[in-house]
Amino acid sequence: MPPPYQPSQLRLLHGAIALLVPLAWITGLLVYSAHDGRFGRLPFTPPGEWIDIHGTVGVVLWPIALLFGFYAFTAGRVRLRQPANAIALLALSLAVGSGKLMQENWLRDGRLDHIVYAVHLLAWLLIALAVSIHITAALQRGGLPLVRSMASLQLRSGDRPGHWFAQIRRSFKVGR
Ligand code: HEM
Ligand code: HEM
Structure with missing residues (x-):
């Protein structure tokens, strides 16, 4: 059997996501360890402006996640029927959506009781689980x-x- 072939558009977007999500995950963990730590801290948190670094990763991630979501619901929608693919995209949406609603000063000011922050933390756990399943x-x-x-x-x-562009357009025409 010939090896499977993936559309280049998918490989590029998915590759960027698969690099950026672990970066967001790790920098998020460092933010948690430096500024929250209610459930424990890392044995050693390297000094650094982790909120800014994490925010920068997030700023790069969210537009790519938006494009990836658009691809997955159009040209990639057949494969989105695989629950493990859909779960990964769902967890990503929750993490990025709640991240967009986060404010950088909340953790600096010790305001840890925002519901958005609780959702963002939950998304951090869910994305690890979802990507493992995926x-x-x-x-x-x-x-x-x-x-x-x-x-x-x-x-x-x-x-x-x-x-x-033609690949995306075709996916609107073909009733699959
Ligand atoms: C895979 C897990 C995570 C993803 C994908 C993610 C993603 C994001 C995104 C997209 C933003 C918005 C950036 C922007 O447009 O301004 C953001 C902001 C933020 N996230 Fe996360 N995040 C994750 C985990 C965490 C964790 C564990 C924490 C800390 C406990 C955290 C704390 C923050 C904070 C404080 C902001 C606001 C930063 C700023 O606005 O400069 N995140 N995150
Ligand atoms: C980090 C976050 C990730 C997210 C949000 C994610 C999401 C997705 C989605 C939505 C699809 C379906 C694409 C489509 O609709 O055409 C997909 C496919 C795929 N992903 Fe990921 N992915 C992630 C990470 C990874 C990683 C790290 C690997 C490999 C080590 C991986 C391996 C694959 C493979 C092999 C497929 C093709 C599966 C198939 O044919 O059904 N993914 N991914």
Whole structure:
């Protein structure tokens, strides 16, 4: 069987998400450890402006997450029927949505009782769970060849950036 091929648009957006989410997760953990710590702290929290660093990762992440969501609901919607894919996207939406509502001064001022902050923390737990389920399911369904195909740099003719718009447009026409 030939190895699976992933559309370049998906690989680019998904690749950026798969890099940025762990960065947001880790910098978020450092923010938590430095400014909250009600459920414990890391044994060592490196000094740094973690809120600003995390905020910067978040600012880069949210527009890409928006594009990725748009892709997943249009050209990628057949695969969104896989619960493990949908769960990952749902957890990402919750983390990014609550992140957009966060204010950087809340934690600096010790105001830890905002509902938005509670949701953002919950999203942090959920995204770890959802991505673990997502990776396990991908490995079960297609094994390493499927996972590797998401990181492949190979490009087929007809799948270059110039074709992306047409791919999205086609997904509106094809009733799948
Ligand atoms: C994977 C987990 C996480 C993701 C994807 C995420 C994502 C985001 C996003 C997209 C923003 C908005 C940035 C902006 O547009 O201004 C944000 C802001 C923020 N997040 Fe997170 N976050 C995560 C975990 C956490 C955790 C665990 C904490 C800390 C306890 C945290 C604390 C904050 C704070 C304080 C802000 C406001 C920062 C600012 O506005 O400069 N986040 N986050
Ligand atoms: C970090 C956050 C992640 C999110 C939010 C996410 C989300 C998604 C979504 C929504 C899809 C379906 C795309 C479509 O509709 O066409 C997908 C597919 C896929 N993802 Fe992720 N993903 C993440 C991380 C990862 C990681 C780290 C890996 C691998 C180690 C991975 C492996 C895959 C694979 C192999 C597929 C194709 C699955 C299939 O054919 O159904 N993902 N991902």
